Amino acid sequence: xxxxxxxxxxxxxxxxxxxxxxxxxxxxxxxxxxxxxxxxxxxxxxxxxxxxxxxxxxxxxxxxxxxxxxxxxxxxxxxxxxxxxxxxxxxxxxxxxxxxxxxxxxxxxxxxxxxxxxxxxxxxxxxxxxxxxxxxxxxxxxxxxxxxxxxxxxxxxxxxxxxxxxxxxxxxxxxxxxxxxxxxxxxxxxxxxxxxxxxxxxxxxxxxxxxxxxxxxxxxxxxxxxxxxxxxxxxxxxxxxxxxxxxxxxxxxxxxxxxxxxxxxxxxxxxxxxxxxxxxxxxxxxxxxxxxxxxxxxxxxxxxxxxxxxxxxxxxxxxxxxxxxxxxxxxxxxxxxxx
Ligand SMILES: [Mn+2]
Numbered sequence: 001x002x003x004x005x006x007x008x009x010x011x012x013x014x015x016x017x018x019x020x021x022x023x024x025x026x027x028x029x030x031x032x033x034x035x036x037x038x039x040x041x042x043x044x045x046x047x048x049x050x051x052x053x054x055x056x057x058x059x060x061x062x063x064x065x066x067x068x069x070x071x072x073x074x075x076x077x078x079x080x081x082x083x084x085x086x087x088x089x090x091x092x093x094x095x096x097x098x099x100x101x102x103x104x105x106x107x108x109x110x111x112x113x114x115x116x117x118x119x120x121x122x123x124x125x126x127x128x129x130x131x132x133x134x135x136x137x138x139x140x141x142x143x144x145x146x147x148x149x150x151x152x153x154x155x156x157x158x159x160x161x162x163x164x165x166x167x168x169x170x171x172x173x174x175x176x177x178x179x180x181x182x183x184x185x186x187x188x189x190x191x192x193x194x195x196x197x198x199x200x201x202x203x204x205x206x207x208x209x210x211x212x213x214x215x216x217x218x219x220x221x222x223x224x225x226x227x228x229x230x231x232x233x234x235x236x237x238x239x240x241x242x243x244x245x246x247x248x249x250x251x252x253x254x255x256x257x258x259x260x261x262x263x264x265x266x267x268x269x270x271x272x273x274x275x276x277x278x279x280x281x282x283x284x285x286x287x288x289x290x291x292x293x294x295x296x297x298x299x300x301x302x303x304x305x306x307x308x309x310x311x312x313x314x315x316x317x318x319x320x321x322x323x324x325x326x327x328x329x330x331x332x333x334x335x336x337x338x339x
Pocket of ligand 1: 182183267269270281310
């Protein structure tokens, strides 16, 4: 029980509730904190949007939005600490700012930053998961409001993809195709009773009708329920055991035509742990870093938003290898999105 309360982040508020403090007093205060949180994201996105519009000629420009949320993980919660570590690695002096295909991430047209959704601060004020997910969606919409910005989300555990995709689809007014790289299908009805579990996000997305196609690539840990759910949702499963056969197709994907575009979701555990040990669920037999880049570089389609999730700095090597891996995926995705 003690552990459960800690997990919910309500220890402080539960104490206050026990003191018979009126509920509306707490709710009013939460509302103010939520407004303040959204205001900072709105204003930062607005400033970045204004600068890009002033430059002129920019059609699509990814901007980082961190969602440091880790408590919907079924195992470890370290992904809550990932966004600052990924940013640090993006700008690490050990490498230059040129992406493989020749764009510069130091060019604000290629990459800008709208900051983090203050997840831990909101939880400290007792905002529950319904509220948090709603705030994540609103934050994504605030970024999209500022054309030509496109959200490039830094997780966080994988539960955040649901409110992000929901926001993207609602804002664009239609479905997207989703390219989802992961060791796991994350499509459980509810995992351990949590509908917002990081193992259930794609069930929520498909139930919500936000995606036309869902391609899941890198899958190598899937239960009977996972297969049944994939069938129910019409998911296109590309499992590692047949990757050598599927490679040609996956490295030449064309997605998003006839819908609002493509959403890319990269769970760092899609990679073999030899390339990315800093994840909560180490699952051998995964993609190589080059496999992932080939799939992303060669993807034909208009990427409207993307996320990179499940990097767990608490399990990384001392030299931050997985942080660099996550950062390079972010950089290459940014280059891919920008135009
Ligand atoms: Mn995974």
